[in-house]
Amino acid sequence: MNAVRFLFAAYVATWVIHLFYIGTLVRRFGKLRQQLRELGGGK
Amino acid sequence: MKRLFPILSIVTVALLGYALYQALVVAPTDALQGDVYRIIYYHVPSAWTAFLLFFINFVASVRYLARSKASSESAVKWIAIFIGVVGLIAPFLPPVRAKIPAGMEPGAVATTIVLIPVFYFLVGKWFPGDRLDVLALTSAEVGVVFCTIVLVTGPLWARPVWGIWWAPGDIRLTSTLVMWLIYVSYLVLRRFSNSAQTQMLAAALAVFGALDVPLVYLSIWFFRTQHPQPVIGGGGQMDPRMLHVLLFSWMAFLFFGFLVGWSRFRLELLKREVEHAHAMESLVGAEASSSTSLPLSRSAR
Numbered sequence: 001m002n003a004v005r006f007l008f009a010a011y012v013a014t015w016v017i018h019l020f021y022i023g024t025l026v027r028r029f030g031k032l033r034q035q036l037r038e039l040g041g042g043k
Numbered sequence: 044m045k046r047l048f049p050i051l052s053i054v055t056v057a058l059l060g061y062a063l064y065q066a067l068v069v070a071p072t073d074a075l076q077g078d079v080y081r082i083i084y085y086h087v088p089s090a091w092t093a094f095l096l097f098f099i100n101f102v103a104s105v106r107y108l109a110r111s112k113a114s115s116e117s118a119v120k121w122i123a124i125f126i127g128v129v130g131l132i133a134p135f136l137p138p139v140r141a142k143i144p145a146g147m148e149p150g151a152v153a154t155t156i157v158l159i160p161v162f163y164f165l166v167g168k169w170f171p172g173d174r175l176d177v178l179a180l181t182s183a184e185v186g187v188v189f190c191t192i193v194l195v196t197g198p199l200w201a202r203p204v205w206g207i208w209w210a211p212g213d214i215r216l217t218s219t220l221v222m223w224l225i226y227v228s229y230l231v232l233r234r235f236s237n238s239a240q241t242q243m244l245a246a247a248l249a250v251f252g253a254l255d256v257p258l259v260y261l262s263i264w265f266f267r268t269q270h271p272q273p274v275i276g277g278g279g280q281m282d283p284r285m286l287h288v289l290l291f292s293w294m295a296f297l298f299f300g301f302l303v304g305w306s307r308f309r310l311e312l313l314k315r316e317v318e319h320a321h322a323m324e325s326l327v328g329a330e331a332s333s334s335t336s337l338p339l340s341r342s343a344r
Contacts, residue, residue: 003079003203
């Protein structure tokens with residue numbers, strides 16, 4: 001039963017890492033789009 | 044193309060959801076390890092996806108380095124063809140076949156080697172010019188994410204099964220950690236170096252770093268390790284239902300990796316577009332200031 005906690009931890013850790021990375025991508029996309037708009041090139 | 048991304052996203056979410064259901068419900072429980080073995084349905088597909096991404100990084104880096112000179116581009120093209128031809132024939136020759144580890148099919152070895160020239164030419168065709176460098180960066184970064192998952196989920200499986208988090212000195216574990224460090228170094232170089240030679244240096248680092256990838260993969264075939272034997276072929280035998288779930292899970296993660304990689308690729312293109320726009324703005328600003336200051340300087344004379 002205790003071992004199942006490790007299984008749960010592994011699955012949760014996987015998705016935490018993936019979601020964190022996707023979050024950084026979204027944040028970087030947002031910043032770049034804003035910069036492009038400020039430069040007058042974003043349409 | 045604009046519609047393809049949301050459609051692929053929906054398909055990927057459905058595949059990942061079904062893979063999770065299969066991993067937790069459909070796959071039978073392991074007689075020795077119990078349910079904790081189900082970690083392999085995330086650990087192994089992540090490792091295979093990382094290998095594939097590092098392989099793409101290697102091919103794109105070689106191609107990027109080769110294109111600096113017409114003569115080297117031609118030489119690398121012929122080397123790639125030579126590797127493909129030798130790889131297609133050599134694994135079936137008796138002396139070479141005798142050296143292939145038990146369980147590893149010569150056909151599988153030949154297919155893997157032939158993929159090198161195939162990828163080399165496809166990557167060159169689909170990613171012309173500086174897009175090769177963008178592809179190399181993208182594949183390395185997403186590969187590091189998948190490799191991080193391998194290094195996190197591995198110890199979480201080892202603790203209840205082996206009784207330890209990490210087996211010091213184990214060649215599979217150590218070489219995987221070294222591989223992760225090499226690609227993190229690659230990303231650090233890309234992130235913090237402002238030299239005009241950064242792209243070339245990073246490509247050279249990627250080529251040498253890629254030497255560790257086959258070592259990681261083949262370590263469990265050629266060395267005695269604490270890490271389990273390969274789940275396909277080799278010394279290990281896997282229940283066909285488990286294997287089916289594992290392969291399905293890998294397919295789902297390949298879709299996911301492709302989507303994330305595609306997003307990262309677009310992000311890098313956008314970043315370069317912004318940098319270009321900044322440079323153009325600075326240029327226009329400099330030209331405007333010089334045109335206004337020139338008459339003044341003339342009048343001053």
